[in-house]
Amino acid sequence: MVQTGTDIATDWQQPEGNFDYVKREVMIPMRxxxxxxxxxxxxxxAHDLPILLERTPYNASGFVPNNSPHMKDAVWSGNRDWADGSYILVWQDIRGKYGSEGDYVMTRPPMGPLNPEKxxxxTDAYDTIDWLVKNLDQSNGRVGMIGSSYDGWTVTMALLDPHPALKVAAPESPMVDGWMGDDWFHxxxxxxxxLDYFTGQTTAAGSGPSVPREGYDDYSNFLKAGSAGAYAEAHGFKQLPWWNRxxxxxxxxxxxQYQAVDRMLVANPSKIPTIWLQGFWDQEDIYGAVHAWEALKKAGYEENNHLVIGPWWHSQINREGRTMGPFTWNGDTTANFRRNWLIPFFNQHLRGTKMDEPLPTAMIYDPAEDHWDHFADWPGAKTLTPLYLQADKGLAFQQAAAGEDSYVSDPAKPVPYLSRPIPQENDRWRTWLVQDQRFVTDRQDVVSYRTPVLTKAVKLEGAPVADIFARTTGTDGDFVVKVIDVYPPTYPDQPELGGYQLPIAMDIFRGRYRNSFADPSPIPAGEVQEYKxxxxxxxxxxxxxxxIMVQIQSSLFPLYDRNPQKYVDNIFYAKPDxxxxxxxxxxxxxxxxxxLLPVARE
Known part of the structure; x- marks a missing residue:
């Protein structure tokens, strides 16, 4: 038999008689x-089911990666607990990404000074929900929104003017303030x-490429390039509007400031029951959920907002949660939270099914004690207790005698954030915040202060504050401060943790902003300044x-760009000299x- 045409079916229809769900792909019109x-x-x-909506720049079709007849097997791992036949699941590509029409704008600002459009x-979340409840006859007309990282940001944006059918929300590790402490700056x-994320997101409507590398070790790649701006523009970033902005x-x-979501939420508070959720060691968005919740609480909107912090890396809530680096928890902390708290919370507000136990105001894991703590009010510590740097690299709750410790910060030899080599595809990225800090403790450009061995427990409940007085021979500089739990030299329960230096809180501060985040100024060389x-x-x-250990250094490379330590108007374009x-x-x-430590008890 001679074949003269194409072997491609003209209108292939997959038989789905044995499927336990119906999958549809639609184009929903916006206003x-x-x-x-x-x-x-x-x-x-299905009939009378609630809708679970996630809006994403990461390919809505990719949330259903498997062509299985069973809903639980078809969806990605983060949705399996929801795919039990009791929810209608919906994923949507945001404007300009993957299958959606329109222009993509990175974390598109709300209508106003930075967004002249209508x-x-x-509005896109509102219009989507409106279409769903009017066109899905199987629904009960109630919608919950969920999503992590960028998808968590889309949840927060929906909360600024929620559709009446939106009844519950869970922004997980949301991007809230990209300059203060989420993805772009700290x-x-x-x-x-x-920078790899920028090319991945903004060079194509689908998934773009990462930045090509000449070498295996990103420490060397970024160091050789010079400034972040030189690195970016050598790889064509001038073509990218987001980079230019x-x-x-x-x-x-x-x-x-106009993009700070915590400010927007306070200016446009919703009554939607909301769980603000993030990881204790969230390596990407450790700022957003906490600060959004705190801003709402301070403004008097605590009643419908809850804070949850688990012993997790970024977005681990949607994956298995038995471990964090070398640490193993009491069971699968993420699965247990999803099944015992998150889904029952959604069911309560989408079905009217009362929870066995109300979700507390704050539910925060204590990794050292390996259990959840429930708080009617947070933070637990109402005041901060100074832990003073002492002579001979000591630490104590008593004030110290006058003195100082000096180190030379050399931009040609910055302190790495991970032990080298640091490849582009880095399996340790998710857990770098729990890396044993002994790999830098003995560097001459890192100063480490230690308390004596503790004779009683010190319980911390809240946010520590670094209050560092320093002088530098430069006119700019960065300060990295780490609070570290130093394990005993031997640890029989897990011998490899003997002497482990576990970071429990760290961040970086650019010295030019010591007086004002909006108006930087040179550091007066040789004069003592406060960096708080x-x-x-x-x-x-x-x-x-x-x-307890406190470490101080002036770089965390190549995660953060190097400070030239000479004041220049824009560090992105610092010159080699x-x-x-x-x-x-x-x-x-x-x-x-x-x-300043949030000591609840000792």
Whole structure:
């Protein structure tokens, strides 16, 4: 038999008689006529079911990666607990990404000074929900929204003007303030490893490429390139509108202030029951959930907002949660939270099924005690207790005698954030915040202060604050401060943890912003200045037999761009001869350098 045409079926229809769901792909129209690609999974025989919606720039079709007849097997792992036939599951590509029409704008600002259009992600969420409840006859007309990271940001945007059918929300590790402490900067220091994210997101409507590498070790790759701007523009970033906007705004000016979601939430508070959720060691968005919840609480909107912090890396809530680096928890902490708290919370507000136990105001894991703590009010510590830097690299709750410790910070030899080599595809990225800090403790450009061995437990409940007094021979500089739990030299329960230096809170602060985040100024060389900044929130018990350590250094490379240590207007475009060694002196004494700890009890 001779074949003369194509072997491709003209209108292939897969038999789905044995499927326990119906999958639809639709283009939902927005108020301006733009249509957004949406994937819908409806359990067969469904009626009166709630809708779970996630809006994403990461390919809605990819949330259903398997062509299985069973809903639980078809969806990705993060949705399996929801795919039990009791929810209609919906994923949508945001504007301009993958199957959706329109223009993509990175974390599109709301309508206003930075967005002259008549639509934003708030209106798109509203219009999507409106279409879903009117066109899915199997639904009960109630919608919950969920999502992590960028998808968590889309949830927060929906909360600014929620559709009446939106009844519950869970922003997981949401991007809330990209300059203060989420993806793009931390207190002005640029997280340059995100340059791969920029090309992945903004060079194609689908998935773009990462930045090509000449070598295996990113420490060497970034060091050789010079400034973050030189690295970016050598790889064509001038073609990317998002890069051009970001690099033109290194300070916390109106560009960033108008995008601070915590401020927007307070200005437009919702009554939607909401779980603000993140990981204790979230290596990407450790700032957003906590600060959004705190802002709402401070403004008097605590009643419908809950804070949850688990012993997790970024977005681990949607995966298995038995371990974090070398640490093993009491069971699968993420599965247990999803099944015992998150889904029952959604069921309560979407079905009217009362929870066995109400979700507390704050539910925060204590990794040292290996259990959840429930709080009617948070933080547990109402005041901060200074832990003072002492002579001979000591630490104590008593004020210190006057003195100082100096080190030379050399931009040509920055302190790595991980032990080298640091490849682009880095399996340790998820857990770098729990890396044993002994790999840098003995460096000459890292100063480490230790308490004596503790004779009783110190329970921390809240956010530590670094309050460092220092002088430098440069006119700019960064300060990295780490609070560390130092394990005993021997640890019979897990011998490999003997002497382990576990970071429990760390962050970086760019010295030019010591007086104002919006208006940077040179550091007066040789003059003592105060650098005071908040560290990530902790709920942690430092046990007897352990020590508390505070480490201070001036770089965390190549995660953060190098400070040239000479003041320049825009560090993105510092020249090679701007990078200079500086001698940094940490000053201690009465009322001087300390880390202010949220000590609940000791």
């Amino acid at each position: 301006d006529g733009v249509k957004l690609h949406t994937v819908i999974m409806v359990p067969k025989g 639509t934003d992600d708030t 207190y002005g220091a640029f997280r340059q490893v995100n 970001l690099s033109a705004h290194p300070a916390y000016d109106a560009f960033w 900044f908040r560290l990530p929130t902790v709920n942690y018990t430092v046990k007897p037999g352990h020590r 701007d990078y200079r060694k500086a001698t940094v002196s940490i000053v201690h004494g009465p009322g001087r350098s300390a880390v």
